[in-house]
Amino acid sequence: MERFIQNILKILNTYGSSLWLGVKTTLFVALTGTLIGLVLGLIVGGIRAIKLDYNASKASKASKKAIDILLNIYIAIFRGTPMMVQALFIYYLLLDYIHWTYLQAAVVVISINTGAYMAEIVRSGIQAVDVGQSEAARSLGMSNWQTMMNVILPQAIKNAFPAIGNEFIVNIKDSSVLMIISITELMFQAKSIAGSTFLFTETYFIEAIIYLILTSIAAIILNMIEKRMNQTKVSLPQSVTAPENIAYAVEKENIGGNSDYASR
Protein backbone atom coordinates (compact mmCIF):
# COMPACT_ATOMS: atom_id res chain seq x y z
CA MET A 1 0.00 0.00 0.00
CA GLU A 2 2.79 2.36 0.92
CA ARG A 3 4.53 1.48 -2.34
CA PHE A 4 1.37 2.23 -4.23
CA ILE A 5 1.11 5.73 -2.76
CA GLN A 6 4.80 6.36 -3.27
CA ASN A 7 4.53 5.34 -6.92
CA ILE A 8 1.56 7.58 -7.42
CA LEU A 9 3.41 10.53 -5.98
CA LYS A 10 6.36 9.72 -8.18
CA ILE A 11 4.23 9.66 -11.30
CA LEU A 12 2.53 12.91 -10.38
CA ASN A 13 5.89 14.49 -9.73
CA THR A 14 7.56 13.36 -12.92
CA TYR A 15 4.64 13.34 -15.33
CA GLY A 16 2.43 16.03 -13.80
CA SER A 17 2.85 18.36 -16.75
CA SER A 18 2.00 15.74 -19.35
CA LEU A 19 -1.07 14.73 -17.35
CA TRP A 20 -2.05 18.39 -17.19
CA LEU A 21 -1.66 18.61 -20.96
CA GLY A 22 -3.91 15.55 -21.19
CA VAL A 23 -6.54 17.22 -19.01
CA LYS A 24 -6.43 20.38 -21.10
CA THR A 25 -6.75 18.49 -24.37
CA THR A 26 -9.57 16.34 -23.05
CA LEU A 27 -11.50 19.37 -21.81
CA PHE A 28 -10.84 21.26 -25.03
CA VAL A 29 -12.05 18.41 -27.22
CA ALA A 30 -15.04 17.65 -25.00
CA LEU A 31 -16.15 21.27 -24.71
CA THR A 32 -15.73 22.28 -28.35
CA GLY A 33 -17.22 18.96 -29.43
CA THR A 34 -20.26 19.50 -27.25
CA LEU A 35 -20.78 23.11 -28.33
CA ILE A 36 -20.36 22.48 -32.05
CA GLY A 37 -22.41 19.31 -31.64
CA LEU A 38 -25.15 21.35 -29.99
CA VAL A 39 -25.22 23.81 -32.87
CA LEU A 40 -25.37 20.91 -35.33
CA GLY A 41 -28.07 19.27 -33.24
CA LEU A 42 -30.13 22.46 -33.14
CA ILE A 43 -29.95 22.80 -36.90
CA VAL A 44 -30.66 19.15 -37.63
CA GLY A 45 -33.28 18.74 -34.89
CA GLY A 46 -34.91 22.06 -35.84
CA ILE A 47 -35.13 21.18 -39.51
CA ARG A 48 -36.56 17.77 -38.73
CA ALA A 49 -39.17 19.27 -36.39
CA ILE A 50 -40.41 21.92 -38.83
CA LYS A 51 -43.78 21.03 -40.22
CA LEU A 52 -44.34 22.71 -43.54
CA ASP A 53 -47.39 24.88 -43.97
CA TYR A 54 -50.46 23.30 -45.47
CA ASN A 55 -50.09 25.65 -48.43
CA ALA A 56 -46.41 24.89 -49.10
CA SER A 57 -45.61 24.09 -52.69
CA LYS A 58 -45.11 20.52 -53.89
CA ALA A 59 -41.46 21.24 -54.62
CA SER A 60 -40.72 22.41 -51.09
CA LYS A 61 -42.62 19.45 -49.64
CA ALA A 62 -40.52 17.09 -51.74
CA SER A 63 -37.24 18.75 -50.84
CA LYS A 64 -38.18 18.74 -47.16
CA LYS A 65 -38.75 15.01 -47.42
CA ALA A 66 -35.39 14.49 -49.13
CA ILE A 67 -33.58 16.55 -46.50
CA ASP A 68 -35.32 14.60 -43.74
CA ILE A 69 -34.14 11.32 -45.23
CA LEU A 70 -30.55 12.58 -45.46
CA LEU A 71 -30.63 13.80 -41.86
CA ASN A 72 -32.03 10.47 -40.69
CA ILE A 73 -29.19 8.68 -42.47
CA TYR A 74 -26.66 10.98 -40.79
CA ILE A 75 -28.13 10.24 -37.37
CA ALA A 76 -28.33 6.51 -38.02
CA ILE A 77 -24.70 6.30 -39.14
CA PHE A 78 -23.17 8.37 -36.37
CA ARG A 79 -25.22 6.85 -33.60
CA GLY A 80 -24.83 3.39 -35.01
CA THR A 81 -21.06 3.11 -35.37
CA PRO A 82 -18.33 3.42 -32.71
CA MET A 83 -16.69 6.82 -32.44
CA MET A 84 -13.31 5.10 -32.56
CA VAL A 85 -14.09 3.73 -36.01
CA GLN A 86 -15.48 7.09 -37.13
CA ALA A 87 -12.29 8.80 -35.99
CA LEU A 88 -9.99 6.46 -37.90
CA PHE A 89 -12.12 6.38 -41.02
CA ILE A 90 -12.72 10.11 -41.29
CA TYR A 91 -9.16 11.01 -40.37
CA TYR A 92 -7.65 8.83 -43.10
CA LEU A 93 -10.42 9.52 -45.59
CA LEU A 94 -9.76 13.24 -45.60
CA LEU A 95 -6.05 13.23 -44.80
CA ASP A 96 -5.01 13.37 -48.44
CA TYR A 97 -7.26 16.31 -49.19
CA ILE A 98 -6.96 18.62 -46.23
CA HIS A 99 -3.78 17.55 -44.44
CA TRP A 100 -5.28 18.13 -41.06
CA THR A 101 -3.76 17.59 -37.66
CA TYR A 102 -4.91 14.89 -35.26
CA LEU A 103 -6.48 17.48 -33.00
CA GLN A 104 -8.49 19.07 -35.80
CA ALA A 105 -9.72 15.67 -36.88
CA ALA A 106 -10.63 14.79 -33.29
CA VAL A 107 -12.72 17.94 -32.84
CA VAL A 108 -14.50 17.36 -36.13
CA VAL A 109 -15.27 13.74 -35.34
CA ILE A 110 -16.53 14.34 -31.82
CA SER A 111 -18.64 17.29 -33.04
CA ILE A 112 -20.32 15.33 -35.79
CA ASN A 113 -20.83 12.40 -33.47
CA THR A 114 -22.31 14.56 -30.71
CA GLY A 115 -24.45 16.38 -33.29
CA ALA A 116 -26.25 13.14 -34.10
CA TYR A 117 -27.15 12.59 -30.47
CA MET A 118 -27.97 16.26 -29.93
CA ALA A 119 -30.35 16.20 -32.88
CA GLU A 120 -32.44 13.59 -31.09
CA ILE A 121 -32.19 15.46 -27.79
CA VAL A 122 -33.31 18.69 -29.44
CA ARG A 123 -36.15 16.91 -31.21
CA SER A 124 -37.50 15.49 -27.96
CA GLY A 125 -37.07 18.92 -26.37
CA ILE A 126 -39.12 20.45 -29.18
CA GLN A 127 -41.80 17.80 -28.83
CA ALA A 128 -42.09 18.61 -25.14
CA VAL A 129 -43.07 22.22 -25.95
CA ASP A 130 -46.84 22.59 -25.73
CA VAL A 131 -48.46 22.68 -29.16
CA GLY A 132 -50.42 25.74 -28.00
CA GLN A 133 -47.18 27.74 -28.06
CA SER A 134 -46.73 27.32 -31.79
CA GLU A 135 -50.45 27.76 -32.42
CA ALA A 136 -50.35 31.10 -30.65
CA ALA A 137 -47.28 32.15 -32.62
CA ARG A 138 -48.83 31.11 -35.92
CA SER A 139 -52.14 32.78 -35.06
CA LEU A 140 -50.28 36.06 -34.54
CA GLY A 141 -48.79 35.72 -38.02
CA MET A 142 -45.31 34.38 -37.30
CA SER A 143 -43.75 32.29 -40.02
CA ASN A 144 -42.52 28.77 -39.40
CA TRP A 145 -38.99 30.07 -39.01
CA GLN A 146 -39.93 32.92 -36.64
CA THR A 147 -41.98 30.52 -34.53
CA MET A 148 -39.06 28.13 -34.30
CA MET A 149 -36.48 30.78 -33.43
CA ASN A 150 -38.53 32.96 -31.08
CA VAL A 151 -40.81 30.53 -29.34
CA ILE A 152 -40.01 26.86 -29.80
CA LEU A 153 -36.23 26.54 -29.69
CA PRO A 154 -35.65 28.70 -26.60
CA GLN A 155 -38.11 26.52 -24.70
CA ALA A 156 -36.79 23.31 -26.24
CA ILE A 157 -33.24 24.12 -25.17
CA LYS A 158 -34.44 24.76 -21.66
CA ASN A 159 -36.36 21.47 -21.65
CA ALA A 160 -33.40 19.60 -23.02
CA PHE A 161 -30.72 21.23 -20.90
CA PRO A 162 -30.17 18.26 -18.54
CA ALA A 163 -29.71 15.95 -21.52
CA ILE A 164 -27.43 18.46 -23.25
CA GLY A 165 -25.27 18.71 -20.12
CA ASN A 166 -25.18 14.95 -19.95
CA GLU A 167 -23.68 14.87 -23.42
CA PHE A 168 -20.84 17.06 -22.17
CA ILE A 169 -20.08 14.63 -19.35
CA VAL A 170 -20.26 11.71 -21.76
CA ASN A 171 -17.86 13.55 -24.06
CA ILE A 172 -15.32 14.09 -21.28
CA LYS A 173 -15.17 10.33 -20.88
CA ASP A 174 -15.70 9.21 -24.45
CA SER A 175 -13.08 11.51 -25.91
CA SER A 176 -10.71 8.87 -24.53
CA VAL A 177 -11.37 6.73 -27.59
CA LEU A 178 -9.88 9.49 -29.73
CA MET A 179 -6.44 8.42 -28.50
CA ILE A 180 -6.67 6.07 -31.45
CA ILE A 181 -5.73 9.01 -33.69
CA SER A 182 -2.95 10.03 -31.29
CA ILE A 183 -4.31 13.24 -29.84
CA THR A 184 -2.63 14.05 -26.54
CA GLU A 185 -5.73 13.72 -24.41
CA LEU A 186 -5.77 12.16 -20.96
CA MET A 187 -6.06 8.52 -22.05
CA PHE A 188 -3.22 8.83 -24.54
CA GLN A 189 -0.97 10.52 -21.99
CA ALA A 190 -1.73 7.92 -19.34
CA LYS A 191 -0.99 5.12 -21.75
CA SER A 192 2.40 6.53 -22.64
CA ILE A 193 3.24 7.16 -18.97
CA ALA A 194 2.28 3.59 -18.11
CA GLY A 195 4.34 2.37 -21.06
CA SER A 196 7.48 4.10 -19.92
CA THR A 197 7.19 3.54 -16.16
CA PHE A 198 5.60 0.06 -16.20
CA LEU A 199 3.48 1.28 -13.26
CA PHE A 200 0.23 0.30 -14.92
CA THR A 201 -2.08 0.09 -11.92
CA GLU A 202 -0.92 3.36 -10.42
CA THR A 203 -1.09 5.28 -13.68
CA TYR A 204 -4.56 4.13 -14.60
CA PHE A 205 -5.70 4.72 -11.04
CA ILE A 206 -4.59 8.34 -11.32
CA GLU A 207 -6.26 8.60 -14.69
CA ALA A 208 -9.54 7.28 -13.32
CA ILE A 209 -9.43 9.72 -10.42
CA ILE A 210 -8.77 12.64 -12.78
CA TYR A 211 -11.73 11.64 -14.99
CA LEU A 212 -13.91 11.36 -11.90
CA ILE A 213 -12.88 14.82 -10.71
CA LEU A 214 -13.52 16.34 -14.15
CA THR A 215 -16.96 14.80 -14.52
CA SER A 216 -17.92 15.67 -10.95
CA ILE A 217 -16.98 19.31 -11.39
CA ALA A 218 -18.83 19.38 -14.70
CA ALA A 219 -21.90 17.88 -13.04
CA ILE A 220 -21.82 20.48 -10.26
CA ILE A 221 -21.49 23.37 -12.73
CA LEU A 222 -24.29 22.00 -14.91
CA ASN A 223 -26.52 21.64 -11.87
CA MET A 224 -25.90 25.24 -10.92
CA ILE A 225 -26.77 26.45 -14.40
CA GLU A 226 -29.91 24.35 -14.43
CA LYS A 227 -31.04 25.72 -11.08
CA ARG A 228 -30.50 29.24 -12.26
CA MET A 229 -32.47 28.60 -15.45
CA ASN A 230 -35.36 27.20 -13.46
CA GLN A 231 -35.47 29.99 -10.94
CA THR A 232 -37.74 32.07 -13.11
CA LYS A 233 -39.85 29.05 -13.93
CA VAL A 234 -41.43 28.32 -10.56
CA SER A 235 -45.05 27.98 -11.48
CA LEU A 236 -47.98 27.87 -9.18
CA PRO A 237 -50.15 24.81 -9.52
CA GLN A 238 -53.17 25.61 -11.61
CA SER A 239 -56.17 23.41 -11.69
CA VAL A 240 -58.58 23.24 -14.55
CA THR A 241 -61.87 22.57 -12.90
CA ALA A 242 -64.58 24.22 -14.96
CA PRO A 243 -67.22 21.62 -15.87
CA GLU A 244 -66.78 22.32 -19.58
CA ASN A 245 -63.23 21.14 -19.27
CA ILE A 246 -64.17 17.82 -17.85
CA ALA A 247 -66.53 17.23 -20.74
CA TYR A 248 -63.86 18.47 -23.09
CA ALA A 249 -61.22 16.17 -21.63
CA VAL A 250 -63.48 13.16 -21.94
CA GLU A 251 -64.36 14.07 -25.46
CA LYS A 252 -60.71 14.49 -26.37
CA GLU A 253 -60.00 11.02 -25.08
CA ASN A 254 -62.76 9.58 -27.18
CA ILE A 255 -61.45 11.12 -30.35
CA GLY A 256 -57.98 9.83 -29.63
CA GLY A 257 -54.77 11.77 -29.43
CA ASN A 258 -54.84 14.31 -32.17
CA SER A 259 -52.59 16.69 -30.33
CA ASP A 260 -52.78 19.32 -33.03
CA TYR A 261 -56.38 19.74 -32.18
CA ALA A 262 -56.08 20.52 -28.55
CA SER A 263 -58.36 23.38 -27.66
CA ARG A 264 -61.87 23.03 -28.73
Added chain:
Amino acid sequence: MPLVNIKNIHKKFGDLEVLKGVDFSVEEGEVVCLIGRSGSGKSTLLRCINMLEQPDEGSIEVFGEDIVHTKDINAYRAKVGMCFQQFNLFNNMNVLENCVRPQVKILKTPKEEARNRALLFLDKVGMQDFANASVNKISGGQKQRVAIARSLCMEPKLMLFDEPTSALDPEMVQEVLSVMKELAKEGLTMIVVTHEMNFARDVADRVVFMDGGVIVEEGTPEEMFTNPQNEVTKAFLSTY
Protein backbone atom coordinates in the same frame (compact mmCIF):
# COMPACT_ATOMS: atom_id res chain seq x y z
CA MET B 1 -70.43 42.79 -47.90
CA PRO B 2 -69.79 40.75 -44.76
CA LEU B 3 -66.36 40.83 -43.10
CA VAL B 4 -66.32 37.05 -42.73
CA ASN B 5 -68.11 34.97 -45.32
CA ILE B 6 -68.03 31.21 -45.00
CA LYS B 7 -69.75 28.97 -47.50
CA ASN B 8 -70.46 25.29 -47.02
CA ILE B 9 -67.28 24.23 -45.24
CA HIS B 10 -66.59 20.64 -44.32
CA LYS B 11 -63.86 19.37 -42.04
CA LYS B 12 -62.92 15.83 -41.14
CA PHE B 13 -60.49 14.55 -38.54
CA GLY B 14 -59.84 11.03 -39.70
CA ASP B 15 -63.26 9.42 -39.86
CA LEU B 16 -64.85 12.02 -37.65
CA GLU B 17 -66.66 14.68 -39.62
CA VAL B 18 -66.64 17.73 -37.38
CA LEU B 19 -68.06 20.30 -39.77
CA LYS B 20 -70.79 19.13 -42.10
CA GLY B 21 -71.44 22.03 -44.36
CA VAL B 22 -71.49 25.29 -42.44
CA ASP B 23 -72.54 28.64 -43.87
CA PHE B 24 -71.64 31.50 -41.62
CA SER B 25 -71.05 35.19 -42.00
CA VAL B 26 -70.16 38.09 -39.76
CA GLU B 27 -70.65 41.77 -40.45
CA GLU B 28 -68.11 44.39 -39.55
CA GLY B 29 -68.47 45.51 -35.93
CA GLU B 30 -70.64 42.56 -35.03
CA VAL B 31 -70.14 40.43 -31.91
CA VAL B 32 -71.14 36.84 -32.57
CA CYS B 33 -71.23 34.15 -29.91
CA LEU B 34 -70.95 30.52 -30.94
CA ILE B 35 -72.59 28.22 -28.46
CA GLY B 36 -73.24 24.51 -28.37
CA ARG B 37 -72.13 21.27 -26.75
CA SER B 38 -68.52 20.17 -26.69
CA GLY B 39 -67.77 18.44 -29.94
CA SER B 40 -70.41 20.33 -31.90
CA GLY B 41 -67.73 21.88 -34.12
CA LYS B 42 -67.80 25.46 -32.88
CA SER B 43 -64.09 25.65 -32.05
CA THR B 44 -63.18 23.97 -35.32
CA LEU B 45 -65.23 26.54 -37.17
CA LEU B 46 -63.42 29.31 -35.28
CA ARG B 47 -60.02 27.78 -35.95
CA CYS B 48 -60.82 27.53 -39.64
CA ILE B 49 -61.28 31.30 -39.75
CA ASN B 50 -57.57 31.83 -39.25
CA MET B 51 -56.62 28.59 -40.91
CA LEU B 52 -55.26 26.83 -37.84
CA GLU B 53 -57.44 24.10 -39.28
CA GLN B 54 -57.84 23.84 -43.02
CA PRO B 55 -61.32 23.01 -44.29
CA ASP B 56 -61.57 20.04 -46.62
CA GLU B 57 -64.23 21.71 -48.72
CA GLY B 58 -65.93 25.06 -49.00
CA SER B 59 -64.80 28.64 -49.15
CA ILE B 60 -63.81 31.18 -46.52
CA GLU B 61 -63.54 34.84 -47.38
CA VAL B 62 -62.39 37.36 -44.83
CA PHE B 63 -61.84 41.05 -45.59
CA GLY B 64 -62.95 40.13 -49.12
CA GLU B 65 -59.98 37.84 -49.52
CA ASP B 66 -60.07 34.11 -50.25
CA ILE B 67 -58.03 32.88 -47.32
CA VAL B 68 -58.19 29.19 -48.13
CA HIS B 69 -56.05 29.78 -51.19
CA THR B 70 -54.12 32.86 -50.13
CA LYS B 71 -50.38 32.79 -50.67
CA ASP B 72 -49.46 34.88 -47.67
CA ILE B 73 -51.33 33.34 -44.79
CA ASN B 74 -49.05 35.01 -42.22
CA ALA B 75 -49.91 38.51 -43.40
CA TYR B 76 -53.58 37.58 -43.10
CA ARG B 77 -53.20 36.06 -39.63
CA ALA B 78 -51.49 39.21 -38.40
CA LYS B 79 -54.78 41.03 -38.98
CA VAL B 80 -56.80 38.49 -37.00
CA GLY B 81 -56.35 38.19 -33.25
CA MET B 82 -56.96 34.94 -31.45
CA CYS B 83 -57.31 34.04 -27.78
CA PHE B 84 -57.12 30.45 -26.65
CA GLN B 85 -58.67 28.52 -23.81
CA GLN B 86 -55.21 27.75 -22.42
CA PHE B 87 -53.96 31.35 -22.98
CA ASN B 88 -50.79 30.13 -24.73
CA LEU B 89 -48.61 32.98 -23.59
CA PHE B 90 -45.01 32.44 -24.64
CA ASN B 91 -43.35 30.82 -21.65
CA ASN B 92 -39.89 31.98 -22.59
CA MET B 93 -40.83 35.67 -22.40
CA ASN B 94 -42.17 37.91 -19.66
CA VAL B 95 -45.49 39.72 -19.90
CA LEU B 96 -44.17 42.77 -21.73
CA GLU B 97 -41.99 40.76 -24.08
CA ASN B 98 -45.03 38.66 -25.02
CA CYS B 99 -46.65 41.81 -26.34
CA VAL B 100 -43.53 43.40 -27.84
CA ARG B 101 -41.87 40.53 -29.69
CA PRO B 102 -44.73 39.73 -32.10
CA GLN B 103 -44.98 43.38 -33.13
CA VAL B 104 -41.25 43.63 -33.72
CA LYS B 105 -40.95 40.35 -35.58
CA ILE B 106 -44.16 40.37 -37.59
CA LEU B 107 -45.09 44.01 -38.09
CA LYS B 108 -41.44 45.17 -38.01
CA THR B 109 -42.43 47.88 -35.54
CA PRO B 110 -39.45 49.70 -34.00
CA LYS B 111 -38.76 48.39 -30.51
CA GLU B 112 -39.50 51.60 -28.65
CA GLU B 113 -42.82 52.09 -30.40
CA ALA B 114 -43.75 48.45 -29.84
CA ARG B 115 -42.97 48.83 -26.16
CA ASN B 116 -45.13 51.90 -25.82
CA ARG B 117 -48.01 50.27 -27.59
CA ALA B 118 -47.64 47.14 -25.47
CA LEU B 119 -47.77 49.20 -22.26
CA LEU B 120 -50.81 51.03 -23.57
CA PHE B 121 -52.74 47.81 -24.17
CA LEU B 122 -51.48 46.18 -20.98
CA ASP B 123 -52.86 49.21 -19.19
CA LYS B 124 -56.13 48.78 -21.02
CA VAL B 125 -56.51 45.24 -19.68
CA GLY B 126 -55.26 46.33 -16.26
CA MET B 127 -51.97 44.45 -16.41
CA GLN B 128 -49.47 47.29 -16.69
CA ASP B 129 -48.17 46.67 -13.18
CA PHE B 130 -47.24 43.14 -14.18
CA ALA B 131 -45.30 44.15 -17.30
CA ASN B 132 -42.09 42.63 -16.01
CA ALA B 133 -43.64 39.59 -14.36
CA SER B 134 -42.92 36.09 -15.53
CA VAL B 135 -45.92 34.58 -17.26
CA ASN B 136 -45.74 31.62 -14.90
CA LYS B 137 -46.29 33.77 -11.86
CA ILE B 138 -49.60 35.36 -12.78
CA SER B 139 -53.08 33.89 -12.42
CA GLY B 140 -55.15 32.41 -15.20
CA GLY B 141 -57.36 35.45 -15.51
CA GLN B 142 -54.32 37.68 -15.69
CA LYS B 143 -52.78 35.43 -18.32
CA GLN B 144 -55.87 35.66 -20.47
CA ARG B 145 -55.92 39.44 -20.17
CA VAL B 146 -52.28 39.55 -21.26
CA ALA B 147 -53.14 37.26 -24.16
CA ILE B 148 -55.86 39.71 -25.18
CA ALA B 149 -53.41 42.61 -24.92
CA ARG B 150 -50.89 40.68 -27.01
CA SER B 151 -53.48 40.29 -29.74
CA LEU B 152 -54.62 43.90 -29.52
CA CYS B 153 -51.04 45.10 -30.01
CA MET B 154 -51.26 43.72 -33.53
CA GLU B 155 -54.27 46.01 -34.10
CA PRO B 156 -56.48 43.25 -35.41
CA LYS B 157 -59.59 43.94 -37.47
CA LEU B 158 -61.19 40.78 -36.15
CA MET B 159 -60.80 38.92 -32.86
CA LEU B 160 -61.46 35.25 -32.34
CA PHE B 161 -61.98 33.91 -28.83
CA ASP B 162 -61.88 30.17 -28.27
CA GLU B 163 -63.54 29.52 -24.90
CA PRO B 164 -61.48 32.25 -23.26
CA THR B 165 -62.87 31.67 -19.78
CA SER B 166 -63.33 27.89 -19.75
CA ALA B 167 -59.99 27.20 -18.06
CA LEU B 168 -60.50 29.86 -15.41
CA ASP B 169 -61.62 29.63 -11.83
CA PRO B 170 -65.08 31.21 -11.43
CA GLU B 171 -63.83 34.33 -9.66
CA MET B 172 -61.49 35.11 -12.54
CA VAL B 173 -64.05 34.77 -15.28
CA GLN B 174 -65.51 38.22 -14.73
CA GLU B 175 -62.24 40.11 -15.10
CA VAL B 176 -61.74 38.60 -18.53
CA LEU B 177 -65.33 39.05 -19.61
CA SER B 178 -65.33 42.69 -18.63
CA VAL B 179 -62.30 43.32 -20.82
CA MET B 180 -64.09 41.60 -23.68
CA LYS B 181 -67.24 43.65 -23.06
CA GLU B 182 -65.13 46.77 -23.29
CA LEU B 183 -63.77 45.68 -26.66
CA ALA B 184 -67.25 44.87 -27.91
CA LYS B 185 -68.40 48.32 -26.90
CA GLU B 186 -65.58 49.87 -28.91
CA GLY B 187 -66.93 48.20 -32.01
CA LEU B 188 -64.31 45.52 -32.53
CA THR B 189 -65.59 42.62 -34.61
CA MET B 190 -65.52 39.55 -32.40
CA ILE B 191 -66.37 35.89 -32.76
CA VAL B 192 -66.57 34.20 -29.40
CA VAL B 193 -66.92 30.51 -28.67
CA THR B 194 -68.29 30.43 -25.16
CA HIS B 195 -70.22 28.62 -22.50
CA GLU B 196 -70.90 31.89 -20.68
CA MET B 197 -74.56 32.34 -21.54
CA ASN B 198 -74.84 35.57 -19.60
CA PHE B 199 -72.05 37.05 -21.65
CA ALA B 200 -73.74 35.92 -24.86
CA ARG B 201 -77.03 37.41 -23.70
CA ASP B 202 -75.54 40.75 -22.67
CA VAL B 203 -72.88 41.39 -25.27
CA ALA B 204 -73.59 39.44 -28.44
CA ASP B 205 -75.36 40.97 -31.39
CA ARG B 206 -76.09 37.48 -32.64
CA VAL B 207 -75.98 34.05 -31.07
CA VAL B 208 -75.26 31.00 -33.19
CA PHE B 209 -76.12 27.55 -31.88
CA MET B 210 -74.21 24.63 -33.37
CA ASP B 211 -74.85 20.95 -32.97
CA GLY B 212 -73.41 17.93 -34.73
CA GLY B 213 -71.28 19.96 -37.10
CA VAL B 214 -74.00 22.23 -38.45
CA ILE B 215 -75.55 25.53 -37.44
CA VAL B 216 -78.92 24.60 -36.01
CA GLU B 217 -80.27 27.99 -35.17
CA GLU B 218 -79.15 31.59 -34.99
CA GLY B 219 -80.65 34.87 -33.98
CA THR B 220 -80.46 37.79 -31.63
CA PRO B 221 -79.79 36.86 -28.00
CA GLU B 222 -83.37 37.78 -27.22
CA GLU B 223 -84.82 35.38 -29.77
CA MET B 224 -82.42 32.63 -28.85
CA PHE B 225 -82.73 32.76 -25.10
CA THR B 226 -86.40 33.58 -24.70
CA ASN B 227 -87.90 31.84 -27.65
CA PRO B 228 -85.70 29.21 -29.28
CA GLN B 229 -87.44 27.48 -32.17
CA ASN B 230 -85.47 24.28 -32.46
CA GLU B 231 -85.93 21.38 -30.02
CA VAL B 232 -82.18 20.78 -29.71
CA THR B 233 -81.56 24.41 -28.96
CA LYS B 234 -84.26 24.33 -26.29
CA ALA B 235 -82.79 21.23 -24.72
CA PHE B 236 -79.31 22.74 -24.72
CA LEU B 237 -80.31 26.09 -23.31
CA SER B 238 -82.42 24.48 -20.60
CA THR B 239 -79.25 23.02 -19.10
CA TYR B 240 -78.09 26.55 -18.26
